[in-house]
Amino acid sequence: MKLLPKRHSTAVSRRWRNWLLLALAPVLVMVGAIVARQYWSAPPLETLYPLTLEVPPQRRAQLEEWAQAKDPLKRDRARYLLAVDALRHNAPQESLRWLENLEATYRPMAARILLLRSDAYRQAGQGRKATQTWQQLIRDYGKEPEAAVALLNLQQPDRAIAQFPQHPAVVNYVHTQLQNSPDHVPYLKLVARYGLYLKDYGTYLEILRQRYPQELTPADWEAIAFGYWEKMQYAPAAAAYDRAPQTPLNRYRVGRGRQLSNDTSGAIAAYQDLVQRFPNTQEAALAQLRLARLASSPAGRLPLLAIALKLATNSQSSAIAADVLLEQYRTYRELGNETAAQRTQQQLLQTYGGSTAAAELRWQLAEAAAQQRQWQTAQRWVGELLKLNPNSEIAPRAAFWLGKWLGEAGGLQAQTAAWRSLISQYPHSYYGWRAASLLQQPVGTFTTLRQQHPRIDRDRAHPLPLSAGSPTLQELYLLGQTQDAWQRWQWEFQNRVTPTAAEQLTDGLIRLGVGEYLDGIFMLENLFVRARNEPDTATFFESIQRDPRFWYALYPLPYWDIVQKWSAARKLNPLLVMALIRQESRFEPDIRSVVGATGLMQLMPDTATWIADQLSLSDFSLEDPEDNIRLGTWYFDYTHNRYQQNTLLALASYNAGPGNVSDWLQRFDASDGDRFIETIPFPETYGYVKRVLENYWNYLQLYTTPRD
Structure with missing residues (x-):
């Protein structure tokens, strides 16, 4: 970043400058530390954040007071927001007044300030000054x-494209040009690489x-x-990866696609080609495991699994090796070879005892023991799982059923202790709710959830700071300038295929900030998966997942006013x-969806038409949030009424249809809701x-x- 114009200097002046810098080095370090503390210390979220949520007229008085503050950081931030609001x-x-000389003190935002100033000049009709500011x-x-x-x-534009091809302003410019000239190949390539957010992105890929x-x-084929992979169009993705650089990841995605x-x-x-080309890689081990699972018979699976285990061991892929051993164990059991199954079980638990596969095996053994009412054996396996696999996805489920089994064995005090421990250790899990419900805490039950009317406090969510990105990005995000932060992040985020955990968290938070909830929530939730398989991610994520601000980001409340309105009309719990x-x-x-379900509550068009007839509603759009939630809440009320206000059955019916639920009620005992859920034969439901x-x-x- 160039702060001052270059000047010519003689050798003497250079020597003088070097001596002066050495003499002043301690002072410069001290000043730098002061500036760093000023700008890069933890920002005052508690005072600033509420103002970012208010509309400009409501926050103006507070910001104007801050604009006169002695604290330079508070003063600069207030002036910037006042300038944005005025523009x-x-x-x-007025915007120009707040921006005057601001770049001299608010250094992280200097370029943004000049851009904002040029916009103000242009809005004021001062084109010459706008041009001069862009040039500056x-x-x-x-x-x-x-x-x-x-x-x-x-x-x-040519210079902009050459220097900043991934900037959204450049991508949008190129996109506009393609409207008139859709066969401009260099522009098509740029959009393919950087325009994933465009609505007609897939059209350009096809061209x-x-x-x-x-x-x-x-390289073009890889982009x-x-x-295609990001859009979950796996057939064309596989075909394109087949023509991309021949890396292990690309070859794996050919097979997986x-x-x-x-x-x-x-x-x-x-998969066979990958194993042959890159035998000592994690991708080859995973491909070989998938080949084994595709085998036509259990006997044919075993030799393929043996190769997979060797590849996983050679590539030091411990998680894949553990998965291979679990697959071997199940295959031996399927073939009736209990001796080999026991040997494989021992190898898995001793060598990879902390793996996800080991957790699955321990749970399988615990369930088998419980079915035989061998309570001590079941308790031992769950105890091992909770001790050695506490972060596995299956741990909350095991802890919950341990409490169930303890109660059935007559240990009611032990059951209570197990469930309280579950709530404490896994406070965000479904099984934490079930434990709290069965302990008669005021959290609702399967049959009382719809009638709950919780008092909502929406002012408790402060943003989680970004874990990656430039100081400018951090400032924009903190100031609530989410669209500007998103634009800058598109330029900064270079590692999209294999992002670090910090980059993935930042990407998720920024996506959520601009309303990209589908991808934003995915990016955050996927960190749990990565943490279970990547030690570095686990270390990074350990403190993040304990921060309440992470959970506020993961569970946002968009469209709350509409949800609250129609939930009240149907006498439904709005949080449900x-x-x-x-x-x-x-x-x-x-x-x-692939079957045509549309909108927020994913209604099928035929179902929506039937609901509209019941409401005497002649005109509606499933893509309109108001209409969709109006119709969807009516149907959710309908499924509750059909099943005597049982939310478990109402949800199952909403997903799988009333015909399937009626069939399950005839086939399975629904007197114990927890056991009924375990018998639902549709994995999706x-x-x-x-x-x-x-949720x-x-x-x-x-x-x-x-x-x-």
Whole structure:
């Protein structure tokens, strides 16, 4: 970053300058430390954050008071926000007043300030000064991404494209040009690499893939493949990865993409090719394990598993090796070879006792013992699991059923202790809610959830600071300038295929900030998976997942006013409706499933038409949040009424349909809700019911206050 214009200097002046710098070094270090403490210490979230949520007129008085403060950081932030507010309300002269010389003190935001000033000049009709400010920005901060906007405004698109191809302003410019010239191959390549957020992104991938395959390099194919992969279009992704650079990851995705698109023979061929080309890699070990699982018979699976174990051991892929041993154990049991199964069991538990596979095996052994009413054996296996695999996904479930089994064995005090421990150790899990419910805490039951009317406190959520990115990005995010932060992050985030945990957390938070809830929540939830398999991620994530601000980010409340309105109309618990929407659509109003379910509450068009008839509603759109939630809450009320206000059955019916639920009620005993859930034969519905109720439990803990 160039702060001052260059000056010519003689050898004498250079020697003098060097001597002066050495003499002043201690002073400069001290001043630098003061500045660092001033700007990079923990920001005052408790005072600043509420103002970022208020509309400009409401926050103006407080910001104007801060703009006169002695604290330079508070003063600079207030002036910046006042300038932003003024510009948005067509008061460019006021904005210019707040921005005057601000870049001299608010150093992290200097380039942003110049960009804001140029916008104010332009809004004020002072085009010459706007041009001069853009030129100053390029001269002094030419390597900062804000320079991309300045270059475009100065009619220098080629330079902007060359220097900042991934900047959203550049991508949008190229996208606009493609509207008139859709066959401009360099522009198509740029959009394929950097325009994943564009609504018609897939169209450009198809144009490149089908019309210009001969003009694409392996690197181009890799970008196209990643785009398809991110959009979950696995068949074209596999085809593109097949023409990308031949790395272990790319070759693995050829096979996995073919497998996910039901091309089994193609997947087998790709996995075999990967194993042959890159035998000493983690990807080869995983591919070999998938080959074993695709084997047509248990006997044919065993030799493939033996190779997979060798590959996993050679590549030091302990998690895959553990998965291979678990697969071997199950295969030996399937073949009736108990001696080999016992040997494999011992090897897995002794060599990889802390793995996810070991946790699954311990749980399987505990369940088998409990079915035989061998309570001590079941308790021993669960005890081992909770001690050696406390962070496994299955641990809360094991802890809950341990309490159930202790009660059945007559140990009611031990049951209470087990469930209290579960709530303490796994406070965010579905099983934590079930334990609290069975301990008769005021958290609702399967049959009382819909009638709950919690008092909501929405002012308790402060943002979790970003864990990656530049100081400018951190400031924009803190100031609530989420769209500007998102734009800058698109330029800063270079490692999209294999991001660090810190980058992934930052990406998730920024996506949530601009309303990209589907991808944002995925990025945050995937950190749990990574933490179970990556020691570095586990270390990083350990403190993050204990921070309440992480959970507020993971469980946001978009469209709350609409949800509250129609929940009240249907006499439904609004947090329960929010929990269902979070699971159904991740709050995406125009999302559409592969079978046609649409919108926030994922209603099928035929079902929505039937509901509209019941409401005498002639005109509606499932992509309109108001209409969708109005219809969806009516149907959720309907499923509750059909099953005597039993939320468990209402949720199962909402997901799988009333016909399937009626069938299950005839086949399975529903007197014990916990056991009934375990018998649901549809894996999707089994997981769906638990996830919605887990969502509810987290919303309840985060956003409610005790009633007087």
